[in-house]
Amino acid sequence: MLRALIYLLPLALTIYAFIDCLNTPEDEAKHLPKVAWVFIILLFWIVGPIVWLAAGKMRTPPTGGRTPSEWHRSHRTTWVAPDDNPDFLKSLKGENKKDESLLKDWEADLRRREEEIKRRENGAGPEGPTPPAGS
Secondary structure (H helix, E strand, O other), X not given: OHHHHHHHHHHHXXXXXXXXXXXXXXXXXXXXXXXXXXXXXXXXXXXXXXXXHHHHEOOOOOOOOOOHHHXXXXXXXXXXXXXXXXXXXXXXXXXXXXXXXXXXXXXXXXXHHHHHHHHHHOOEEOOEEOOOOOO
């Protein structure tokens, strides 16, 4: 069992460091390009992962919400959904007022047209009642 641990522990460390290096953004890799760090981790089996974990990556928390913990801290510079953006909600209120005024104009036009049709059906024209014919 102890012999297996001697091989599994460095293997697990190498796999962890390799995945950590791949998931690290390029601008957070220190001293060398990320591709060089991948080769160091894979070629120098025990030393490479230790060097990566010790000196290869910036350990300060990233800014701009790169990690899930940052997403929930309300430090967003952009809005996730439109209903979270107060400017968007204000623009909707302005559009609703425009739509309501347009709807009122359409309703008034519809009422005017309906009254005009009723007058025509009752024998009255748009300028008033017509005199009876033949009198």
